[in-house]
Amino acid sequence: MNTSGVTLRKPTARDGQSVHQLISRIPELDSNSSYCNLLQCCHFVDTSIIAEKHGNILGFISGYLKPGNHKTLFIWQVAVSSDARNCGLGSQMLQQLLERDEHISVTHLETTITETNNASWALFNRLAKHFDAPLEHSVIFDRITHFNDEHDSELLARIGPLSR
Ligand SMILES: CC(C)(COP(=O)(O)OP(=O)(O)OC[C@H]1O[C@@H](n2cnc3c(N)ncnc32)[C@H](O)[C@@H]1OP(=O)(O)O)[C@@H](O)C(=O)NCCC(=O)NCCS
Numbered sequence: 001m002n003t004s005g006v007t008l009r010k011p012t013a014r015d016g017q018s019v020h021q022l023i024s025r026i027p028e029l030d031s032n033s034s035y036c037n038l039l040q041c042c043h044f045v046d047t048s049i050i051a052e053k054h055g056n057i058l059g060f061i062s063g064y065l066k067p068g069n070h071k072t073l074f075i076w077q078v079a080v081s082s083d084a085r086n087c088g089l090g091s092q093m094l095q096q097l098l099e100r101d102e103h104i105s106v107t108h109l110e111t112t113i114t115e116t117n118n119a120s121w122a123l124f125n126r127l128a129k130h131f132d133a134p135l136e137h138s139v140i141f142d143r144i145t146h147f148n149d150e151h152d153s154e155l156l157a158r159i160g161p162l163s164r
Pocket residue numbers: 026028029076077078079080081084085086087088089090091092117118119120122123126
């Protein structure tokens with residue numbers, strides 16, 4: 001897809017349902033309630049971002065500053081519509097989020113990734129390279145201990161300190 005004409009912006013409450021539908025169409029992602037997506041689009045706008053073209057939402061990232069450590073931006077979910085992948089959109093959204101004025105004092109980014117999600121590893125490795133920062137990872141949520149054997153283990157990926 002040609003990504004010219006794509007706007008990157010903060011979400012608003014009116015985006016909640018479209019975000020919910022985008023995430024529902026992506027099998028790799030756990031879907032949340034539409035109410036949860038609505039809250040992300042209201043209360044977490046500074047740490048979330050939308051990619052939109054001609055009124056269609058092509059991408060969404062939700063995140064938050066970690067409670068008790070506002071120097072770490074935690075990325076909750078990254079969603080890019082299947083027809084808009086591999087065009088740099090996920091990378092652009094992450095970079096713009098980190099470059100917002102509100103995040104000037106953010107030094108690290110964290111997220112969790114399952115071991116087999118190659119696209120996600122590639123996305124965050126590329127981000128680490130962009131900010132000239134190391135990426136360290138270790139299991140944070142274990143398949144048996146935390147997911148009752150119903151979900152793959154999630155690895156915590158921590159990138160930083162970020163160079164800007
Ligand atoms: C992960 C995801 C967000 C990446 O978004 P994207 O817009 O396609 O990413 P980009 O185009 O910015 O590409 C970033 C890097 O990932 C690589 N990549 C993209 N898709 C890939 C795939 N399926 N397999 C391996 N690498 C892939 C790109 O080549 C690029 O790496 P490079 O710089 O070394 O060339 C997208 O694939 C997606 O929405 N997947 C489903 C949801 C998901 O798994 N989200 C992440 C977990 S929350």
